[in-house]
Amino acid sequence: xxxxxxxxxxxxxxxxxxxxxxxxxxxxxxxxxxxxxxxxxxxxxxxxxxxxxxxxxxxxxxxxxxxxxxxxxxxxxxxxxxxxxxxxxxxxxxxxxxxxxxxxxxxxxxxxxxxxxxxxxxxxxxxxxxxxxxxxxxxxxxxxxxxxxxxxxxxxxxxxxxxxxxxxxxxxxxxxxxxxxxxxxxxxxxxxxxxxxxxxxxxxxxxxxxxxxxxxxxxxxxxxx
Amino acid sequence: xxxxxxxxxxxxxxxxxxxxxxxxxxxxxxxxxxxxxxxxxxxxxxxxxxxxxxxxxxxxxxxxxxxxxxxxxxxxxxxxxxxxxxxxxxxxxxxxxxxxxxxxxxxxxxxxxxxxxxxxxxxxxxxxxxxxxxxxxxxxxxxxxxxxxxxxxxxxxxxxxxxxxxxxxxxxxxxxxxxxxxxxxxxxxxxxxxxxxxxxxxxxxxxxxxxxxxxxxxxxxxxxxxxxxxxxxxxxxxxxxxxxxxxxxxxxxxxxxxxxxxxxxxxxxxxxxxxxxxxxxxxxxxxxxxxxxxxxxxxxxxxxxxxxxxxxx
Numbered sequence: 182x183x184x185x186x187x188x189x190x191x192x193x194x195x196x197x198x199x200x201x202x203x204x205x206x207x208x209x210x211x212x213x214x215x216x217x218x219x220x221x222x223x224x225x226x227x228x229x230x231x232x233x234x235x236x237x238x239x240x241x242x243x244x245x246x247x248x249x250x251x252x253x254x255x256x257x258x259x260x261x262x263x264x265x266x267x268x269x270x271x272x273x274x275x276x277x278x279x280x281x282x283x284x285x286x287x288x289x290x291x292x293x294x295x296x297x298x299x300x301x302x303x304x305x306x307x308x309x310x311x312x313x314x315x316x317x318x319x320x321x322x323x324x325x326x327x328x329x330x331x332x333x334x335x336x337x338x339x340x341x342x343x344x345x346x347x348x349x350x351x352x353x354x355x356x357x358x359x360x361x362x363x364x365x366x367x368x369x370x371x372x373x374x375x376x377x378x379x380x381x382x383x384x385x386x387x388x389x390x391x392x393x394x395x396x397x398x399x400x401x402x403x404x405x406x
Numbered sequence: 407x408x409x410x411x412x413x414x415x416x417x418x419x420x421x422x423x424x425x426x427x428x429x430x431x432x433x434x435x436x437x438x439x440x441x442x443x444x445x446x447x448x449x450x451x452x453x454x455x456x457x458x459x460x461x462x463x464x465x466x467x468x469x470x471x472x473x474x475x476x477x478x479x480x481x482x483x484x485x486x487x488x489x490x491x492x493x494x495x496x497x498x499x500x501x502x503x504x505x506x507x508x509x510x511x512x513x514x515x516x517x518x519x520x521x522x523x524x525x526x527x528x529x530x531x532x533x534x535x536x537x538x539x540x541x542x543x544x545x546x547x548x549x550x551x552x553x554x555x556x557x558x559x560x561x562x563x564x565x566x567x568x569x570x571x572x573x574x575x576x577x578x579x580x581x582x583x584x585x586x587x588x589x590x591x592x593x594x595x596x597x598x599x600x601x602x603x604x605x606x607x608x609x610x611x612x613x614x615x616x617x618x619x620x621x622x623x624x625x626x627x628x629x630x631x632x633x634x635x636x637x638x639x640x641x642x643x644x645x646x647x648x649x650x651x652x653x654x655x656x657x658x659x660x661x662x663x664x665x666x667x668x669x670x671x672x673x674x675x676x677x678x679x680x681x682x683x684x685x686x687x688x689x690x691x692x693x694x695x696x697x698x699x700x701x702x703x704x705x706x707x708x709x710x711x712x713x714x715x716x717x718x719x
Contacts, residue, residue, distance in 0.1 A: 232560070280699040281537070301555065302547070324584045326547055328540065340694040344500070344523050345573045349539035349685055354581055387702075 201261035204392055231341070231350035235358050236253030243355070247397045248284055251380040254309055258316065258392070261285075265385060273385070274335050284333035287394065288380040289317065290402075298369040303324060304393070305372055317392040319379055319399065321367060322360040328352035329395045330359065333382035359397055367399055434681060437485035440496040440521075442472045445598065447671050448496060449650050450715040451520060451558055454675035455494045456695075463685050464491075465660050473565065475502035482506045486513045492682040494675065495530075496521040500569035506530065509593050516685055518678040521671065522570055527695055534697045536669040540699030541648065542577025542718045545667045547622050548703055549582070549646045552664055556587035557618035560610055562603055562631060563595045564623035571595070574623045574648055582621075591617060596627045603630025611638050618644060625649035625666055632663050639665050650715055659707040668702045671715035 195220040202318035233242075252272045260268035269275060269283030291309035302324040322328065331337055331352040381396035432669050443449040445504045448470075456466045466660045467488060471478035479499040484511070493510055495517050497503035504526045516531040523533050553559065561578060564571030582588050592612045596603035603622070609628065611617070618642060620635070622628035630649030635643050640663070647654050650668030657663040677699075681691040704712055711718045 191473065277693060277697055279536070280697060282700060324581065326542075326543070326581075338694070340527075343527075344525055344569060345535065345537070345539050345698070346569070346576060349576060349580070352539070386466045401638050 189268060194284040203370065210266075219267045228238045229347050229350070231347070231354035231382075232357070235350060235354040238337070239358060243330075245332060245395070246336075249383075251286045251288040254287040254322070254394075257285050257287050261385065269385065274333050276332075276338055280348070281332070282385040284384045285327050286333050286380075286382050289394070290308050290376065290377075291316065293377060295377050296330045296372040298372070300324075303369070304375070306392055307377060315391070315402070317394050319370070319377070319394045319396055320364075322356070322364045323362075325360060325395055326393065327384060329382040329384045330354070330355050330397060332384060346353070359395070364396065367379065368401065417570050432659075433698070434466055434491040435467060435488060436464045436492050436494060436679065437469065437481075437488070437490040438494045439466050439469045439471060439478065439481050439485070441498065442470050445624075446653070446716065447625070449559065451496060451671045451675040454672035455679050457675040458663065458679040459494075459682075462679065464679075464683075469497045472641065473498050473568075475506070478503060479506050479509070482510050485515040485555050486515060490515055491686055493517045494678050494682065497517050497524060500525050502567065516682065518682045518685075520674050520678045521543045521669075522568060523696070525569070527698065530695065531685055532678065532691055532693065532695055532697065534674055534678050534681070534699065535673065536671075537698040537700050538573040538669075539577045541667040543581050544703040545620065545646050546578045546581035546699060548665045549619060549644065550585055550588060551576075552644045552646070553588065553619050555585050557622065558589050558591045558614065559619040560607075560617055561590060561593040561613070562620065562622040562627045562629075564627070565594060565597045566595055568598075571598075571623055578621055595632060596630065598626055600626040600630035600633075603627035603684055604634045605630075605635035607631040607692055608638070611635070611640065620645045622647045625651040625654040626652075628663055628666065629653050629657070629676070632657060636662075649703075650712055652712070652714065655704065655709045655712045658704065658706055661706075665705045666702065668704050668712060668717060669715065669718075670699055670701075673716060674699055699706050 216345055257272045258266060260272060269278060273283035273285040275283045277283050289309050291307040293305045294308045294315055295306035297304055302319045303321040305321065306316060306318050309316045337351060339348050377398040379396040379398060382392045383392050383394045432698050437456045438452050440448040443452060452468050456468055457464045469481045471481055475498045493515055497519060500523055503524050507524060509528045510517050511529055511641045519533040521535060523535050537608050563575050586655045592610045596606045611634065620629055620631050625647040628645055632645050635641060645663045647663060647666040650666050654666045681693060685691045702717060
């Protein structure tokens with residue numbers, strides 16, 4: 182059943198890929214593309230445009246997914262504390278739980294109790310239960326770590342792409358899209374003490390490690406944003 | 407040469423003919439084909455596959471292709487001639503290996519790929535690979551943090567025909583290039599090789615004495631670079647590798663190399679054999695063909711738990 186669904190998704194994804202990127206012709210020689218700073222990446226041939234793919238998928242599928250499927254953060258956190266595997270099955274997604282950790286779509290409200298906006302990997306630490314302690318880090322970018330946003334989406338499986346490079350490009354394009362559309366407009370100053378509301382995803386951290394949420398949407402309470 | 411090859415072929419045929427009736431009823435054979443065991447990573451995956459296959463009641467034949475696509479082709483012929491029921495393969499090139507895997511498929515032998523993908527689907531039954539991109543971004547994030555988000559650095563890249571060289575370099579640059587004060591002064595391929603990395607690092611150091619860090623596409627190259635840095639009394643340089651070998655673990659614990667990224671090579675090989683066994687018994691692995699396994703950042707904090715490409719709990 183799982184495999185059949187995967188195949189269906191893969192086939193429909195392939196359709197989207199074809200529509201977005203045109204026909205792909207396999208070459209015998211490693212083809213290369215200049216990255217942003219002129220570095221050549223072998224096999225990254227530019228035949229697939231991840232930015233276009235994400236721009237299209239965002240309004241059709243990704244934004245609705247977070248709107249409709251984000252679970253209450255407190256609920257998910259409590260379930261993970263009890264039994265992470267069971268929590269994953271109930272609230273999360275993993276293409277293959279034996280090999281890849283669970284990712285969870287969540288919605289949270291809370292108070293910013295710490296902020297580091299000097300690093301390019303900026304983040305805020307948020308207290309969601311009023312005990313004065315941080316319950317999660319929320320990434321603000323521009324450097325966004327990890328691919329939780331991609332990994333939580335059941336309709337963007339690795340199998341739908343030619344290789345890891347295309348799949349990686351999709352993860353990066355999604356982070357970039359969220360940064361440009363939302364996070365870049367989020368205020369950076371005097372955040373401590375403010376109320377925020379966000380929806381996004383996190384990947385199950387190693388035991389004892391903090392939860393890091395990548396937001397798909399985030400707002401300051403009081404309409405400041 | 408030709409005569410020798412003919413004799414060899416005749417030998418193989420004779421063995422096959424002689425062996426066939428005997429083997430019938432005996433344990434089924436799984437062929438395990440990887441790059442050279444000189445790199446402990448490949449040795450670990452071959453050992454992981456062999457141990458699991460034997461535990462499941464198979465006979466094994468372990469072969470190395472030395473990253474030579476022609477040799478790999480001959481080894482697949484050998485596996486076919488020996489009547490292998492399945493092939494566990496860490497391939498010799500993401501484009502060049504498609505034909506070899508297709509040949510096995512045509513001979514009705516399913517292939518289970520580990521570590522490296524091929525640029526085609528529907529030919530192998532499974533392609534179980536480390537999430538090299540995820541791992542590379544972990545390594546790069548740590549590297550940037552250790553560098554204080556600024557400074558001159560060198561990148562050592564793996565063998566260009568191997569997609570993992572590309573994907574890791576991409577993961578590094580997707581992170582590092584977002585920090586404008588990180589300046590790459592040299593980027594060279596050392597072909598995954600320790601000796602080559604040593605020589606490249608020596609000459610890079612002469613041209614660029616003002617480097618602060620080295621990020622390497624794998625651990626053997628990181629070891630080569632570290633040896634060159636030590637010889638030049640430049641142990642202040644921050645080195646980050648990729649693989650999670652015991653050599654780099656020991657260096658991290660001694661305060662040498664700062665970090666690496668563990669690929670769960672041993673477990674990955676075991677999983678490939680488990681799926682091969684399931685496929686041979688039921689006709690399906692129950693999983694998608696292409697499967698990713700996440701990597702883990704290794705620093706002084708958890709290096710003590712690392713042993714033969716696996717983290718102990």
